[in-house]
Each structure stands twice: as C-alpha cells, then as structure tokens.
Amino acid sequence: MNPDIHGLWPALLLPVAADGTLDTPRALSHAKRMLAAGCDGVTLFGTTGEGTAFTVAERKALLETMRGSGIQASQIIVTTTALALGDAIELGRHAARLGVHRQMFMPPFYFNQPREAGVIEAVSQVVRGIGDDQLKLLLYHFPAMSTFGFSHEAIAELVRRHPGQVMGVKDSGGSLDHALALANAFPALSILTGSEQHVAEVMRAGGSGSINGLANVAPRLMARVINNPHNVSTEDSALILSLLALLSIRPNMPFVGVYKQMLAEQIGDAAWLNMRAPLSPLDPSEAQAVCDGYRAIGAPLESI
Template sequence: MTDAIRGYWTAVPTPLTALGAVDNARLATHVRGLFAAGIDGVVLFGTTGEGTSFNVGERIATVEALLGAGIAPGRIGLGGGFAAITDSISLTRAALAAGLTQILLLPPYFYRDVDAAGIESAFAAILDAVADDRLRLTLYHIPQVAGVGVPPDVAAKLRARYGHVVAGVKDSSADFDQFRAFRAAAPQLAVTVGNEADIARAMAEGGAGTICGMANVAPALVKMMLDGPAKDTAKETAKETAKEIAMREAIALVSGRPFVPALKAILAAQTGDSAWAQVRPPLRAVADGAALKARLDAVLRSAGL
C-alpha cells in the first residue's frame, strides 16, 4: 500500500452540468488527460475542486463514478474536512469502503480562535472513530482560505500518536518557512506543497512532491518545477531561473481574482469546452478565459514550452 501521497499530483477542478451537478464523465476525461501528461494522481474536492460546496454524498458518488470509469483507486485522493467532525468521519468511512485510502482533511473551520489542543482533539476524534489502518491521512494546511491551520506541533503529535495512518501534510500556505516548520517538527511526514513557485526548493529540502491546481492548465511547466534545479552547467542554471520566473508569471495571471473561476475559464478556453467555466455559487464565473489563455500561452513559450 502506498504510504503517502508523493510525486506529481493535481488538485482537479470539478466540472458541472447545466443543472449544477458534478459532470462525472467530463471529469473522468480530464483525469485521463492529466495521467497522459505524466501526473501521478489527482485529488478531488480540494480547494481547486470547490470542495466545501459539495456534500458527503456528492463527493462519494463522484469517487464511485471515477472508479467505475476505470480510474485506479490508488491514484485518487479525496478532499474532506468539515465544520462538523461527524461529516469528516462519514466521508472517510465511505471513501475507505469504496477502496480509497488517501484522504486530505482540513481542520474544522469557522471557530477561528480555536487553539492547537482543540485542532488536535478534532483530528483525534475523527481518527479514533474511523479506526482503520488502511487510512493514509494528509493534514491540509491552507489557513489563508480556511481561517484555521494545522500547527506543526499538532502534525507531529498526531504522527507520533497514530503512526503511518497520519501520512502527510499538504502545505498550501505559500509561506516557505511554514513548509520548513512542518519538515522540522515531523520529518517522518510526507510534506507536499500547493504553491507551485515553491516546488523546486521544497524538493531540494526533502519535500514529497506537489498537489497543485496550475497543473490542470500548465502540466509541463509544473513538471519542470518538480524536476528541481539543474546545477551541472551555467546554461542549466539559467534554465532553472527561467522556469521559476515563468511559474511566478503564470500564478500572477490568476492572482487578484478568485482562483477557481479563473482556472476554470482558462481550462474552458484550452479545451474549447465552455462548460468548464461553470462554478457553483457563491463563486461566479469569469468571462475573460480566452485572454487569460493567451497570456498563459505567452508565459509557456517564454519557458520553452
């Protein structure tokens, strides 16, 4: 059994039908395309997948649909974490019953003044209720979005308490000092990064890989970052600098606006499939996908892609 998420994983957006339901057929096609581009696995219903807009039943139905479409369970991670820990328990149990083992959980959110002991007790309550050795839990740290993060000492205590069941941390804080804090506090955990600009140096400092959203629209550029710096010659060092600049420019295209609608708009323009631009309320679709795609194409050309 895979111990933790490692390598090149993509946080996938969730395509919708005209009625706002998950379009599982379109999602399966997208996932196969990502695998063909060299991606190791996908995470459903994370931040990029508008996860908090979908309930337990919808998420599990999509898992079952992808499994039915021939997507291997070992290549699927499922985003979870709810304000109510009973929902996290239900989701995790159902995912394990379906054959998945890789679950990513946010800490319970809304109570933003909760202390580290409260966060630890919430994760412990979920793990004690699920009580399944097959589980490989990734703690999901994205405090700038969720309002609540995972303190590094909590990650370390949970790993010490539950062993390999607590397998990793996804650090999407975009604060590299935070990545280093997780590595220092719990070196046994597989720490992946969500901020694409940090991938190369994270790998150089013992990171496990990435779970990121930009891979949906620029998979080759993300792969360049994941391969890490080339240091053999001055020419190769220059290439490394160029790809880091290109990645920052690609990220800047969607900064300053809601990330998910912008990413979906680019994907709609790339595929010629306008349905990809649809989002669930309270998000709103953006209309400049073609312009964003053109700017991204220019960035990719600057990186030799």
C-alpha cells in the same frame, strides 16, 4: 521522500453544469487527462475543486465513478473536509471501502480561530471514526481558509496519537520559510506544498511533492519540476511565474475562476467556465484579460 504520498497530485478542478450540478463525465475525462500527462495521481474535493460545496452523496458518487472507470485507488487522494465531523468520517469510511486510503482533512472552518486542543481532538475523532488501519492522512494546512494553522506541536501530537496513519501535511500557507521548516522538522512525513513556485526548493529540502492548482493547466510543466527539482530550467521557472501571474492580472479575482478560465481557453471547452454557487465565473473584462494573458504566454500545449 516519504514513499506513501509523493509526487504530483493536481488539486483537481471539478466541472459543473450551468445549474451547478456536478458534471461527472467531464470530471472523469479531466482526471484521466492529468494521469496521462504524467501526474502521480489526482486530489479530489480540495479547495480548488470547490469540494465543500458538494454534498456527501455527490462526493461519494464521483469517487465511485472514478474507481469504476479504471482509475486506481492508489492514484487518488480524497479530501474529506466537511462542516460536520460525522460527514467527514462517513466520507473517509466510504473512501477506505473503495481502497482509497490516501486522504486529506482540513479542520472545520465555521468557528474562527479554534483552540489547538479542539482541532487536535477533531482530527483524532475523524481518524478513530474512519477506523482504517491503512489510512494515510494528510493534514491540510490552509490558515487563510480555515483560520487555523497546524503548529509543529500539533502535528507532532497527531503523529504520536496516530502513528502510521497521520502521514504528512499539505501546506497551502504560501510561505516558503514555513514549508522549509516543515520539511526540516518532519523528515519522516510527506510534506507537499501547494505553492507552485516553491516546489523545487521545498523538495530539495526533503519535501515530497505538490498538490497544486496550476497542474490542472500545466501538468507536464509541474511534473518536470517534481521529477528533477535540482535541475529546473530557467525557462520552466519563468513559465510557472508567468502562468501564476494570471491569477492577479486583475485585482480580487477568485483563483478557481481563473484556473477554469485558463483550462477552458486551453482545451476549447466553455463548459468549464461554470462554477458552483456561491462562487461565480469571472466577469467579461476579467475573463478577457486572463485569456489575452494566457495567449500571450504562447506555451505549446504539449510542453505544459
């Protein structure tokens, strides 16, 4: 495994107040709960964390609070995805000044299906603009969100341009074959899958770990898989699939809302049901279905 970015890094859910403002105390508590449960670190402001819905100032402030609270820089991957490259550069520079060199970047997503040459140049401008020799950048492959998927050729070109700085790929494409191909093609890079059900198999092929949403509600379960991918119990495999099935227990539910519903049910804190517009909470029938399904699984909190 690549020594720079490996292990379990939950794509951290972020709590908001009823008016949509970031709930910093709850966010800090949740991050520390993840670390105490055995996660290697946390990933801030990714898709699961509603990251691009927050302003540059909000994102800076939360990162500063987490660093000031005793969370180590080495325990944070910060996502710098932003509509404007200048904002992404500003976020990356700010993180680097705080010692947070592990960063993740998704190409700007407001132009559908941009040409590969343009995306390569965009990533290069971000790396050059941040200007951090210690930068450890993950390319965020999520074509369903960004309408762009990093090809092997694009990855190789960015590694050639920025050796020692472009360190790997976070693969949220959902395809096991794609993740395995990345692990096989780039053994020197950190390949982290976002598909919980594929973690063990990808790691057995040389992958480095996972950044995923399920870890918000099942950190110990996902840590067990990552710590021993060659010997995952049938019970743990089944439990992962049962929990993931709640994401589609009703059609067309927003996955962030489902995870927040599960977390609110798990820890008894309804404040987690709030979401930042334009996302919205589950409707009552959806929420009831998720809660009923979660209770029916019956997994003890200490095991997940």
